[in-house]
Amino acid sequence: MATVELKSIRKTYTSEEIIKGVDLSIESKEFVVFVGPSGCGKSTLLRMIAGLEDISSGDLLIDGRRVNDLAPAERGLAMVFQSYALYPHMNVYQNMEFGLKLAKTPEAERREKIMAVARTLQLENYLKHKPGQLSGGQRQRVAIGRAIVRNPKVFLFDEPLSNLDASLRGQMRVELATLHRRLGATTIYVTHDQIEAMTMADKIVVLQKGIVEQVGSPLELYDCPRNLFVAKFIGSPPMNFLPGTVIAASEEQARVRLASGQEIVVVAGGAQGLIGAAVTLGVRPEHVRLGHAVENRGSGQVELVEYLGSAAHLHVRMQDGALLVIQTEGGVRVHADDAVTFSFPAERCHLFNSEGVALHRRSSGRMAA
Amino acid sequence: MAGQRARGKSLVIAAVGWVVAIWIFFPIFWMFLTSFKGEAGAIATPPRLFFVPTLESYHEVFQRANYWRVTFNTLGVSIGATVVALLFSIPAAYAMAFLPGKRTRGTLLWMLSTRMLPPVGVLVPIYLIARNTHLLDTVTGLALVDMFTNMPITVWMLYTFFREIPVPILEAGRMDGANRWQEITRVLLPLATPGIASTALLSMILCWNEAFWSLNLTSSNAAPLAAFIASFSSPEGLFFGKLSAASTLAVAPILAFGWISQKQLVRGLTFGAVK
Structure with a gap:
């Protein structure tokens, strides 16, 4: 060939x-x-x-x-x-x-x-x-x-x-x-x-x-x-994007404050220089975990549930008005107007700088999982 | 209600269609009748619709002129001009449809604009060219002129048909290893056959009916049917019976031809418009 x-x-x-x-x-x-x-x-x-x-x-x-x-x-x-x-x-x-x-x-x-x-x-x-x-x-x-x-x-x-x-x-x-x-x-x-x-x-x-x-x-x-473009294009339903600001960073991690005031820790390298800078947090619907958690928490109200059988897509309005899609197993007992809490696993989150370029991640999340 | 209105509408359209068709066809019908009346009957006033048909006019026409020869000339001019026009028009239309350049559009319009010129405007130069090249009163000469005057139309028609052919089919041919010639002959032409047939038909009809150049560039040797009709109109005054018989003889072949191929022709002429 x-x-x-x-x-x-x-x-x-x-x-x-x-x-x-x-x-x-x-x-x-x-x-x-x-x-x-x-x-x-x-x-x-x-x-x-x-x-x-x-x-x-x-x-x-x-x-x-x-x-x-x-x-x-x-x-x-x-x-x-x-x-x-x-x-x-x-x-x-x-x-x-x-x-x-x-x-x-x-x-x-x-x-x-x-x-x-x-x-x-x-x-x-x-x-x-x-x-x-x-x-x-x-x-x-x-x-x-x-x-x-x-x-x-x-x-x-x-x-x-x-x-x-x-x-x-x-x-x-x-x-x-x-x-x-x-x-x-x-x-x-x-x-x-x-x-x-x-x-x-x-x-x-x-x-x-x-x-x-x-x-x-x-x-x-x-x-x-x-970058943001590839992140948006690959994956279905598409990745969620939430605007935020870097408030602290180490070599391997960054702490991001979202517009809602929630603080999220993300595994991302090279964010030290970005403290105070606007960034975009990306997380795939299938990676958001429903339920209480100690860290990286968020909450909101369910606006719509799409049941696909094998999975369900929850459209959740967060406190700051941002819309988040969460993919859960199909048998989930959540209905519209329910209040839900969820968490973003740090190693599954993506961080993009103001130009939309992804911050380097320590190998891939798949290996950590 | 709506159904009734629609039916009423279609009845009106049908009626208008018939009126227009009869309006257009009547002169041909009258000519046909007159050709069987004989000279006396032809000029009778009021004109008679019912009469005893006679072939007297036809006899005279056949005696005075060589119908077969002029028909043969006309066939030669029509077929020759059409074939050669297609040989040039197909590659031209192919280039314009599939490899358009900056000036393609302009060239097409310019070609068409030559049809807007009154032919008499170029009578003298064309007559002189024909004379100097010894093409006066020859089938070849008349066919050449007919070919050139009809080419804008044949190129335009073929261009329109070719534009309807999906380009990926030609590209598939190219991917399969067809060179330009094979792409045209093995892929494009078979697909465009209906369009090419309509174009050929129209070109044939235009050549057949062409009178201006026939009368000016031919006399005895290469005279086609148009000249044949005209020869019954002049010197000794008007003889409507013979004139009608000659005209009937002249239009009959092309009328029959058109009748047989009307389906193709209508499809071709409305192609793209209705699709």
Whole structure:
């Protein structure tokens, strides 16, 4: 399989810079997900790797070879588009055959490859169907089949599941992950859905406004977001953010006074210089503990309870008016208007300075837990 | 109530539609009738709706002119101009639809603006060019002029059709290894076939009916049907019977053609507007 390397990749349209210098290296067989809000440049970056967009500056290397000036097909990539982009005038077999035909693969070999892929993707009974006669999930499979059959070095996926309904999306997610394990191909996958990113990726690249905000494994991003943007983007429901001021700090800890006057101890390094400075305290809904505690306490009134079955989300209005979401087990006996107390585990809290950059945490909270 | 009103509305629309259709069709109908009346019947006042049909006018028309030859000329001009126009228009429309530059929009409008010019404004230069290149009174010459005058329309139509083709399908072709030529011939053209067919149809009809250049650039050798009709109007005064017979003969093929392909044509001309 293949490695992909991006060196100071930039993209400029007329006068606007869309991709502002991306450096990234993707290992062989890795499943990398580009994630970010719409307009962050993730699709543009993928299309630049594919060769569908020119690279304004920087180098793109596949297997160590510079491919900036190669046509898409010469780069040895295959792409699955969001709209599937099947050839409507060809049946399923012909759709998969097209690339092989252009590559002048002998007919017998073509047939063999297509049949193998059709078996893998359970498309054998649909080979004579036109795309218009297929369901969304089937079309998706054909699009994937068309990519696989060419045996590319790298697979590119551009939001392939966003046109499917929720249940099918979950199913296809599993299928794609399984397929990736079976084929072991280097894969670059673009999505705006952080759940897809978390569940499928070996490595997530979070993008915002053409800049890489953070690169890391799903758990690294979850445990140690580098800044407010990543902290907000990764995790569902999203992290709670509470404004506060640092009142004391040691090498490993900081004491933060929230707007409500409550004092919270946070495991965070390098806060000594920030005494008196405004900071943002971040804590994930699933990390807030319901019930009485000695330290890091807080209290408030429940405004709304969302029961999800396996879990419940409590929307709690704190005394200073800030809204906090707490995730508890599904069987919790709390109702709207109840008063609740809770605590923030010091090692689970995140601290961000006024620029939104996370203060260094001593390894990850996961190891402490 | 609402249903009744809607029904009333559709009745009115249907009635207006019929009135307009009859209004448009009546001259053709009258021409058709007149062609079977013979000269005396053709000028009778008041005009008669019921009469004994005669083929006398047709006989004379066939005797005086070579209908098959002019039809053959017209076919040559129409098909030739259409085919060549498409050969140039398809790549042009492809470039404009998929690789637009800063001046694409302007170029399109400029092309269309040439249609706003009265043809007579360029009669002298075109006549002189045709004469100096020995294309006067040739099928090739007339086809060339028709091709150039229709190209703005064919490019525009194809441009509109191509714009409707989802770009990712073409990109998928590129990812599959198609070069520009293969992308156009194997992916774009099969998808755009209905649009190309409508464009070809319209171009055929425009060439068939074109009269100005036919009359000015051809005489005996390359005269198409338009010149054939005109030849029955002039020197010895008006003979409505023969004129009508000639006109009927001239429009019949294209009318039949249009009738057969009307579904395609309507779809093509309203494409994008209703979709």
